[in-house]
Amino acid sequence: MRTHWAVVPTCLPLVRRRCHACASERFRPSGKFRVNANHKLIDVWLLVLCTRCGDTAKLAVLERVTVRSIRPELLDRLHHNDPTLTADLLQAPVVQRRNRVALDWDDAWRLDTGGSEHPDGETVDVSVRFAARIPVRPVRLIADGFGLSRAEVDRLIMEGKLVSAVRLRGRLSGDFTFTLKH
Numbered sequence: 733m734r735t736h737w738a739v740v741p742t743c744l745p746l747v748r749r750r751c752h753a754c755a756s757e758r759f760r761p762s763g764k765f766r767v768n769a770n771h772k773l774i775d776v777w778l779l780v781l782c783t784r785c786g787d788t789a790k791l792a793v794l795e796r797v798t799v800r801s802i803r804p805e806l807l808d809r810l811h812h813n814d815p816t817l818t819a820d821l822l823q824a825p826v827v828q829r830r831n832r833v834a835l836d837w838d839d840a841w842r843l844d845t846g847g848s849e850h851p852d853g854e855t856v857d858v859s860v861r862f863a864a865r866i867p868v869r870p871v872r873l874i875a876d877g878f879g880l881s882r883a884e885v886d887r888l889i890m891e892g893k894l895v896s897a898v899r900l901r902g903r904l905s906g907d908f909t910f911t912l913k914h
Contacts, residue, residue: 734857737877738844741864744819746836747780749789756784758836763818765810766790774799776810778821791831793821823865841866845877856912867903870896874910888912 747759759780766777774797777790794802809817821827822835841864860873874894875885888894889901896910 733854734859736846737858737860737873738846739841739860739862739864739866739868739873740844741819741837741841741866743840744822745840745866746783746838747791747822748834748836749780749831751782751785751787751789753787754782754785756782758783759789761818761822762788763815764813765793765818767807767810769799772798772800774802778818778827791827791833793827819864837866837868841868843873843876854914856914857909858912859907859909861907862905865905867905869902870898870900870904870908870910874900874912878912 744761744763747761748757749759750757751759759782762779762781764779766779768775768777774794775792776794776797778793780789780791781787782789799807806817828834858874858877860870871882871885871889874880875882878885880888885894893913894900894910895913896908898904898908898910900910
């Protein structure tokens with residue numbers, strides 16, 4: 733039997749960054765951009781709010797870029813605080829590296845198994861697709877998807893009844909497949 737699962741974001745992840753006002757470690761995206769033009773150069777920041785004190789911090793998106801080098805539709809999306817653009821830029825590795833931040837995906841995603849039933853005694857091939865780069869432990873996904881404990885999933889891996897071309901321990905944020913043999 734072949735089935736498809738999807739890891740889908742339910743909301744924007746929190747941003748891990750130290751607050752200079754209260755020393756909290758988490759910020760939530762405000763969904764707003766600050767665009768500042770100085771003659772022919774433009775700077776763009778994504779604004780984030782401290783989850784404890786509400787202080788605003790800026791994540792640099794573009795710095796000292798010529799206005800003409802930015803596509804007009806991108807500039808329009810920035811000016812209108814496009815929520816899809818916020819999500820895309822938060823996940824962009826270049827933005828995370830530039831600002832020295834990481835994303836906290838706890839409670840910001842769900843597993844969609846499509847409501848498929850898995851009959852006992854049947855081998856199941858599962859294809860897992862990620863709608864966003866969400867780092868998740870495959871053992872947790874498999875346990876949630878089949879209603880098993882993580883210890884049971886570990887036992888199945890040790891017995892060779894759960895196999896995959898990727899390493900199932902650790903974290904993954906990209907598509908993968910696995911087979912559960914009964």
